[in-house]
Amino acid sequence: MRETREKKYYRIRAWLFWLLAGGMILLILGAYFKDELYEKWLKSGGMEDITYEGKSRLEDTAECYLCGNSDNSLVGYYRKFDTIGLISLNDWYVLDFRLSCQDENGYERNTEDGTSSTYGNTGEIIYSSESNFHGTMASVEVTLPDDYELKMETLEEHLCQPCLDKVLESLEFRKWKHEKKGAVPLCLVDFKTLEIYSLQDWHRGCLIRDYWVEIEPEGNEITVDAYAIPQ
Template sequence: MHEKRKKYYHIRKDLFWCTILLAVSFLIGYAIHQHHGIFLTHSLKADAPKERIEITFDDLQSSLNDISTCYLCGSSDYSMMDYYRKFDTVGLISLNDWHVLDFQLKAYDESGNEILNKTSSNMLFGNTGEITYSSHGDVSRGMAEIDITLPENYKLNKRNLTDHLCQSCLDKVAASLEYWKYEDEKKEPIPLCLVDFKTLDIYSLQDYYRSVFIRDYYVEMGFEEISVEVKTFYLPKR
């Protein structure tokens, strides 16, 4: 019997290396394509528009038993509103500790009587433990400004509101706290609001507002990460 001979095929050296290079190029191209596809998928997901949601506080319920001690419409040893209600002007409230600030657009005596033709300006600085503030008012020009710095990682103290506001006033404050955020955004309501001392109407100081008219007062707002700047102008009709 004859032994079968093994067969061998001869390939030119240049053709062999060309084949190897083509195979390597194909594998590299495939890998790049796969990586690009994964990156593009993640990129498209990252660039997809995020949904914004509205956060409301309609569920807040007052636990105040004696509504005559309401911090906004009543009389309490822990609120200055019964004093400021004598003023025909506007102010700002720090809701976590209910510290009330007057914009000092008009001058009043201790009985709440307006002092006409007063030309002086006033400056105030303070730290309540919840906010740090500076206030400047120029009565003769009808201009005022309050700058507020909030603590880092601030949060709204809902208990302070439900314990000390009647339901009617709580509803007004709760409406002013509504705000918008993205679904995955870590964002809290700013625990501040504007107040009309004469009507006791409450106005929002959330960061999607930039200005508002309150009767004869025009209010401009500016926001940074933990600070709020509020400028107010007395603009009566002439």
């Protein structure tokens, strides 16, 4: 016995048919140009400058993590040397660039033989640092967590007002208005002058006293190379 299958037809109003066909084409075009459309939308609002303001809640300014002598900050220790460092602001972890330098008495700080390298995980950042034989070049690489976010309270609690202003000023950056982006919770410090330098993603390098610094951000990873300029 042969089965004959009847073909089915739907009656549909012409305007509805064209509406559906048009919608389909728009969907396909949308999927095809998704990235371009997103980019257009992102830039449609223009750019904006993000700045930070904070009010210090530190009562005893002698305990300031930057200019004071708090036992919880390594800045006080490194201040003896005329070198530079990197600060993870969320947990105030201070990394020293292992450059050859002199301490307050003019003595050359011990530089180990060969290259030296250290690495670690502070819970906030993963870092590794390396320096060459003569201590003329050092490199620090920091990886931030995917969802990093600046913890303003830490800074307000442990910095005096002038230091807080200085650190917050270094966090300024520009972004598209529709873009979801926050400040990178890192900065560079000159241990001798206590000047703070930006590590935001627009900053590619600068001269810090006797050191030339190059910054290379890539996603959540930031590499900072520092070179001692021969006197």
